[in-house]
Amino acid sequence: MKLTLKEFFAGFLRTRHIARHFRRLALLESINDSTVSREVPPTLANTLVDAAQGDSAAVLSALGTHGDGLNDVEAAALRVQYGLNEVEHEQPLPWWVHLWHCYKNPFNLLLTLLAVISWLTEDLKAAVVIFSMVVLSTLLRFWQESKSNQAADALNAMVSNTATVLRRDAPRRELPIKQLVPGDLIALSAGDMIPADCRVLSAKDLFVSQAAMTGESMPVEKFAHQAQRDTRNPLELDNIVFMGTNVVSGTAVAVVLTTGNRTYFGALAQRVGATDRAVTSFQMGVNKVSWLLIRFMFVMAPLVLFINGFTKGDWTEALLFALSIAVGLTPEMLPMIVTSTLAKGAVFLSRKKVIVKRLDAIQNFGAMDVLCTDKTGTLTQDKIFLARHVDVWGGDCDDVLEMAYLNSYYQTGLKNLLDVAVLEHVEVHRELKVGTAFRKVDEIPFDFNRRRMSVVVEGRGQPHQLICKGAVEEVLAVCSRVRHGEADEALSEELLTRIRQVTATFNAEGLRVVAVAARSMPQGRDTYSLADEQQLTLIGYVAFLDPPKESTAPALKALAEHGVAVKVLTGDNELVTAKICREVGLAQQGLLLGNDVERMSDAELAVAVETTNVFARLTPSHKERIVRLLKGNGHVVGFMGDGINDAPALRTADIGISVDSAVDIAKEAADIILLEKSLMVLEEGVLEGRRTFANMLKYIKMTASSNFGNVFSVLVASAFIPFLPMLPMHLLVQNLLYDISQIAIPFDNVDEDMLKKPQRWQPGDVGRFMLFFGPISSIFDITTFALMWYVFAANTPEQQTLFQSGWFVVGLLTQTLIVHMIRTPKIPFLQSRAAMPLLVMTGIIMAVGIFLPMGPLAHYFKLQALPSLYFVFLPVILLAYMALTQAVKGFYIRRFGWQ
Template sequence: MKLTLKEFFAGFLRTRHIARHFRRLALLESINDTTVSREVPPTLANTLVDAAHRDSGELLSSLGTHTDGLTDFEVDALRAQYGLNEVEHEQPLPWWTHLWHCYKNPFNLLLTLLAVISWLTEDLKAATVIFSMVVLSTLLRFWQESKSNQAADALKAMVSNTATVMRRDEPRIELPIKQLVPGDLIVLSAGDMIPADCRVLSAKDLFVSQAAMTGESMPVEKFARQADRDTRNPLELENILFMGTNVVSGTAVAVILTTGNSTYFGALAQRVGATDRAVTSFQLGVNKVSWLLIRFMFVMAPLVLFINGFTKGDWTEALLFALSIAVGLTPEMLPMIVTSTLAKGAVFLSRKKVIVKRLDAIQNFGAMDVLCTDKTGTLTQDKIFLARNVDVWGEDSDDVLEMAYLNSYYQTGLKNLLDVAVLEHVEIHRELKVGTAFRKVDEIPFDFNRRRMSVVVEGRGQPHQLICKGAVEEVLAVCTRVQHGDVEEALSDELLTRIRQVTAAFNAEGLRVVAVAARSMPEGRDTYSLADEQELTLIGYVAFLDPPKESTAPALKALAEHGVAVKVLTGDNELVTAKICREVGLAQQGLLLGNDVERMSDAELAVAVEKTNVFAKLTPSHKERIVRILKGNGHVVGFMGDGINDAPALRTADIGISVDSAVDIAKEAADIILLEKSLMVLEEGVLEGRRTFANMLKYIKMTASSNFGNVFSVLVASAFIPFLPMLPMHLLVQNLLYDISQIAIPFDNVDKEMLKKPQRWQPADVGRFMLFFGPISSIFDILTFALMWYVFDANTPDHQTLFQSGWFVVGLLTQTLIVHMIRTPKIPFLQSRAAMPLLVMTGIIMAVGIFLPMGPLANYFKLQALPSMYFVFLPMILLAYMALTQAVKGFYIRRFGWQ
């Protein structure tokens, strides 16, 4: 496949290896691209169509399974035949492929070309030095990414998605998705990821989101039978489920047809195997900086070639010198520095029990200036308590709790924390003799539009009873009567007002109120639908206490202190939300309800979201829209959630944050997963992101400014000096030593002041910084030229080695010291000191730089010992350089600020 030049140079940014286990979502996003063909491979299409039209018994027989599932022995045999249920794109790369990926960034390829040219022109020393730079860069990146991959493997096991499987040896068990085989029977409910290509055997109101596969924005309903026998397009089959899609509502039992690379998803993965997520703001920023340096190299290297060729007359020497300048301008350590700083951040966060699924999410953490968060399970505890069970007027009622218990016990869809709290009342189970006295007839599953669900049960000698529970307003919408004690009366406007007063009083206490209603149904039916949720009788309410986490208040305060605005986006009602916000110390600034969001245009909402920090009664699409609008307003947006209703917003946000107890689709959509409940790790993540960004920026600023200064000095020297100011090999050795000194940058300290505000890529600032600070080193280079020319008489071709040795030492020392000058806006060494690894590394390289011309290797490198008087002037030059840089830095900070 041919790449454009821009794609070629952008390629090094893609850190494929850390995220390899979590690519399903990235692939689904790339599949949404209309340029990707969704045509199902013929063999797979025939398999799926045949399975869709077969009788279920015949299909199970052909797959070697039956209605109770497979045995462990059969599973082992099938896994040996088909392998693990993993798509090739998600599997670990062989070490040699990983090594190739680490090598093939554009800077290494460019250096390799220069090394080959040096070798062809018989400059073997230059070729050796350049090749050493390539090997150093490649091996460092390979070693760093390998360590990070191992850490990711260890953490991945703690958060892998699972599926509910029916096996003949055990009724239902939870297994990692990769262990599934063709013929396995799986049980699906709302929030589950579809783990393989499957045929539905039984379903109840099953709606599946498969937009990435078919382009349909709305969920599609799936059934156990294929109605149209003439359908040949697998994507239109009504009883086939595809790997990578997810259940929105309802329940089902399905049999797995194909796994891994044999699935439709696997076929797409192979077709778009080189496709990553859309370019993030982080990648875009590094791309722009890289292109700035590359364009600078393409302009300056030819300029150096022509000036030296015309002034010196030796075009071969001029070419080698220009190639050395090109090497010096190539930020060959940039991929390694970026990877190392991000990987260091990932390792730091892993110690805090945080899984980083995408490396560049760490930098987005630091750039985040708005955090949108769901309320339930994120701001609040994941342990909800049933506080009250009351009738319609707020008086205690056991009848309401019994009805709620039957509903929660018999529903098989999306069981949430409210159901868990109800089912903890095991005494109800005993009193009602739930297992024997009642039989479940049917179920109408929950969905986020109705915000209610119903079960139909049959008691001994009793008619069918439809029991509905859900959000108060949504349940009231289908009620026509009210029960108080043994009396029923019609639901009038007066009663409705009184009911709302009762529920509002509970909400004001911070209680989540769920309404319970019922209706007797005529016998003789086994199937019920949404149409039966009408003319219900309101029985009462169950009210839940959802206390905030202890870490919420200090976490929100810490985020606010670091410039991150927090906005609450919840489906709960506004009174409960307001109470929680007060308890966690989040001052409410405006309130928008889902209906308000629905009525607003994008332009109106773009203004409203800036003034509002509490949004209640939202649907999943409302949350996604608010996040999208905030991004459109120029914010870097994080979203934290754990439910199926949070998945769209998690995908849309710059950084999606979830928890290990979240539903599958939420974990799949998130970039970062918290393994512990404390929200204080959010603050640590923000600070680590900012440290990571600051350290990357140090290298980029230093490289840009010192490269510009060196080339400017070379142009001046080439125009006025009758010999080369430095040999090509000198430039290459200097650059190699300088690169080695920068290996410790990812481990450097960052000033606290640099962590107070969100930080973003600003390539224009890098260009301006380069123009301000680059010429400073040139001033002292020119002073060094004058020193060598007039004081030490190194002014003829016969004495050029002395001249070149003098500039070699000054050039390397100033280039190495610059990192200490620009790593902080403060006075270096006094007000802000670098981390010990960076101090040691720069000290070693400076010592090596002085040793080379003074030691036994001088002749090999075509250098010579410098006179003792030189070392009297050297400290003066370095101190003057640091003083002038500090003065310019002060002016720059006052004029432009410091990032």
């Protein structure tokens, strides 16, 4: 496949080898937006349709499995037959394919062309030198990316999504998704990613989000049976669920039909190819800079060709020289510098218990100026305590705790921290004899619209009891009576007012209040539905305490000092949220509730989000909308969450942050996984992102300014000197040495002052920087021309090798020193010193630059030894160059600032 310049630069920073394990949602988005047909191979479609229409026993028999699942021996044999449950584009590239990708960029292709032309013109020395550059460049990039891939793979192995598998010879257990095989039985509940294409065997209020596959915004209900027997479209089957989608609510048991590339998702992936996410602001910024240099190259290279062709008369030499100029103008080391810098940042953050799934998210860390975060487990401890169990009027009541315990114990959906806190009261389990005295009849799972869930239990000789637990307002909405001592009374407006006063008092104390209600149901039924959640009796409340973390206050202060505004987006009560914000020192600036968000237009909300930092009672769509509008206002937005309700906002944010204990869909949607849920870790991530950005920007600025100066010098020399100021081979060797000197940039120090504010790509600033600092080197290049012409009499074609040698040394040394001049706004070497690897590499390259014309290899490179007097002038030129650059730098900082 041919690779154009535009395609190459558009893909500069897509670290596709490194992020390969975490692209399912990104690929699904691209499939959904693409014009690629959603048709799949007929064999797969027929397999899914046949499985949907067959009865459960026939499907299990065809798969060679049983009603209680496979055993481990059977599963191992099937894994050998079918392979791991991974989609092809997520696999690592074979080394030879990776090596080819490292070679096939426009720069190496151009160098190869130059080597071939040199060989055809019998300039074997130039051909060997140029070919060596290609090999060295390719191998350097291959080595760096291989190291980065290995580091990323090691980090990614620390975070894996799992599925709940039912095996015949063992209790249900969590296994990595990639170990699933056709015939495995899996249990699904809210928050789970669906790990393969599966046939539903049993389901209870199972709603699945297929938006990424079909574009449907609303979840689709799935059943154990297929209603329409004539349905042929796999996506319309009632009892088939697909890899890459997720469970919104409800529970199910399903059998795996197909895995890996044989799934519907795998078929689409093979048709679309390995597709990355939408281009980030980071990628777009680098693309703009790259195209600035490319446009500059397209203007300057032809000028050099025609000036030298007309003035020297040797068009072949002029063409080679112009091509060499083109190579010198292209930032060929940028992919390697960026990959190395990002990989170094990822490894650093891993030591801080931060796993980076998508490498360019590190830069977004540094650019982030707004962090949206949930309250629970982030501002507060990830440990909730059951503080009170009270009746409707606030008096202690054991009946409420017993009801809440039965609800939490028998519900099979997503058990949150509140359920865990209730279930810690094991004394209730003993007193009620839960395992023997009660039998679960049915349940009505939780969803984020109702914000409540119910179980139906049967005691010995007792009628069925429906127990409902959930948010106070949502439970009150289905209550008609209130338990008052031993009697029940009708729920009136006066009682509603008193109830809200009681719960508000608890909220003001920082307690999260969950209402508990119940209703006796006649025996004889086995299934219940949402319609049964009505005419309930409010029994009381369980109130939970989620104390703030000790690290939260200093972390918020540190983020504020570094220019990151924190906004709290929570589905919790506004009084609880306000109390926690006060305790952690987050000054509340306005408050918006979910209902307020619902009523506002996008234009109104876009204004409100700028002046408000606390949002409460939000739904998942509210969170996503707020994040989207903040991005639309020009902010780089991070979102931190761990629940299924956070997934839309995680995907919308510039950087999604989750934790290893999060639900599958949240981990899959996130760019960053925290092994420790702490804002202090985020603050370190922000700083590392800014260091990463600063080091990458150094290379961009150096490349832009030095290339501009060199080409300007070449134009002047070409117009007035009767021979080439430097041979094509000289330019290429100089460019190679300069590039090698930059390998240490990822390990450089960054001034503390440059870490205090968010840093973002500003391509216009790079262009301005190039125009200011590029001509400085030209001044000293022209000074060198005059020195070689008048002082050393290198002014004839016979003396051109001396002239070229003199400029070769000055050009390389000034080009190498520029990194120290522009890596900091301070005085280099005195106020700010580069890291030792960069200092050592700079010294080595400068020494090699002087050795080449002075040593025994000079004639191979068509150079010659320079007179001793030259080395008297050389330090003067270099010191003057550094002094002038520092002076211009001071003017530039006063006028435009320094990023």
